[in-house]
Amino acid sequence: MKTMWWRDMRSLLIVPMFKCLVAICLVISLLVFVESLYMNIVVIYVKLCKRKPEKIYKWEAMQEDLELGNQNFPMVLVQIPMYNEREVFQLSIGAACRLIWPLDRLIVQVLDDSTDPTIMEMVSIECGKWATKGINIKCERRDNRNGYKAGALKQGMRHSYVKTCTYIAIFDADFQPEPDYLERTVPFLIHNPELALVQARWKFVNAKKCLMTRMQEMSLNYHFTAEQESGSTRHAFFGFNGTAGVWRLAAMEEAGGWKDRTTVEDMDLAVRVGLHGWKFVFVNDVSVLPILLDYN
Template sequence: MTVMILAEKLFVCAVCLAVRALRLGPDRRYRWEPIGGGVGDEEEESGSGHGAKYPMVLVQIPMYNEREVYKLSIGAACELEWPSERFMIQVLDDSTDPVVKDLVETECQRWKSKGVNIKYEVRGNRKGYKAGALKEGLKHDYVEDCEYIAMFDADFQPEPDFLLRAVPFLVHNPEIALVQARWKFVNSGECLLTRFQEMSLDYHFKYEQEAGSSLHSFFGFNGTAGVWRIAAIDDAGGWKDRTTVEDMDLAVRAMLQGWKFVYVGDIKVKSELPSTFKAYRFQQHRWSCGPANLFKKMMVEILENKKVSLWSKIYLWYNFFFVGKVAAHTVTFIYYCCAIPVSVLLPEIQIPLWGVVYIPTLITLLKALGTPSSFHLVILWVLFENVMSLHRIKAAASGLLDAGGRVNEWVVTEKLGDTSKAKPGANGSDDVKVIDVKLTEPLVPKLVKRRARFWERYNCSELFVGTCILLCGFYDLLFAKKGYYIFLFLQGTAFLVVGFGYVGTLPHCNA
């Protein structure tokens, strides 16, 4: 299976290198022309009729208790360059914290008072989570006038010219359903955890998304920083909440209806990476369990589909789902964290040198092409990815088997915004006055803090696996003499470092 993954990586890189060498960017494969004469003064647009040339665009921003980042996304969306009468912003607030809901609504009203066409929408429950909110948002009467939907999660900040650069692909190419932009990370240098995420996601966007777009006109929608044609959403059956990857679900169904997707890497949208290990682990569970669960539910539908070519079905079934969403997680953990350690205990298991060194090294180098500036972190990155494969294989297995209580569990990724870096009293509005007051009784009863148990303070599964790998390393050094002990010591130590919580930043606490 490692050979299978290597072949997939080589193929993806070859496609992307060919696209760059031949300069076959999206604007060469599809028609792109600016709409109207550009967005200028609003009165000039109204007088000259330029505004009428622009299609009606809806900007959706789903939120859930986004105290730290709600202003960023709303502010960026309100500053998009587009005729004011030809687009509206829809903030879909599923917050359960009444304070946060008031803050978000107040922010929407503030922009509305400036003349921005912004709608603040809430619903009575969180049924369907994000998919349910997006589906409910499309039911409002004012959406009927819109042709396209731009979607941004609460921590995403599009540049003002985002719509001007993305929407023309949809306007001039009626076969395109989705324009996906690239993510740009504002906190990638915060810690090693965010650097590792940047390396993984840069490869995903620069190579996997680019290859899928160039060769098959299909890739998995990333759930944000994209513009959809509403007709394509309706044609695919709308949003469904049967998995935790509603974005990928919609993309696959739209592809099976014959729609095309285009990835535009030159359009970048700023976003935030989770900087705490707990938040990252929950995110990876959702990203690993959801696709596997979707694969199980759609594998027969993909094969029976008659609207796309056999080649497209093979790509979707084998390359996109099986290799990318199932085999990759399985091979990484079973091979590097199980087979190699066990082989030092059992002389009967012989792993050839090309399987231990050459193929893994080549796969690593290919994936590192996405972020050349972090090439010096490759070894640490690989060790960390092997640690994360423990969680990914568990998540993928639960998704494939549709077992366990977390298959459809939706945990919103924690965002810290700028609050973790802000200092009290940094500006006039946040100055703090300290007043000495003698109190006879405390204002708030003192709470007795329960001491956290061992399994609550540490990641026990990582500690267990790391200890086993280290023991195998010592056995190899003292008895087996296979020479794997260097890798086993490094990998075992990586598991222990993560197990004791020495990765990422400390969870942010509000005083």
């Protein structure tokens, strides 16, 4: 009797349910395949037709005004969130301070969540060194690590001097922007008021070190080319990578700023900004140097 009951339930309920789930998986797989195929077609189109962002959006190099001097350059805040980054903090701070931009129109904000007193002292000394060279650099610390990176970025936005800035560039502690990074990205935001974000690609300094770094490079290169460059060309949504991007402060504020309710604060902010109608652009020719994990 029990055996017959089980057979009836299996044939009437369990088997149809699993068939339905298999059908749903097949449909989703087909949609993912079609999307991937479409994105790769767009990538081929971009390469063949040389559809660079400069052809889609207006871009003009910044020029010093004879009457206004540097005042026609917008104020830019560079944020560097870090946590016990003994090996790379000098590289990231140094790269940010070497950015080509009028010194009186640039603020470098080091958001140091380090808990190691030695590293904290080293970061303070490094910031002080650049301050003596005329760089407007701030080393900000919290008395807790609530929200982790998102919490640090959120706290960093509360300082009064941030309100004087129009654009905000963000670099993780293991990222090193090229000196002309701001010169090549900020003009997109200046001349295209509908843009909220300019995202640069990553060019890995240790990609050839071992098999793991090569595999990471291949995966991330696909992400940049097939997903972000394709989305940018189609005026479609793509996510912020959490680093190597320049935001329009007004767009961030309209969307509610950083939220420390999640550890994927970059995608969370990008989605909210996108829902407000803002557009993003990916600039493949501008690269920032990160370090891949090799576990050695």
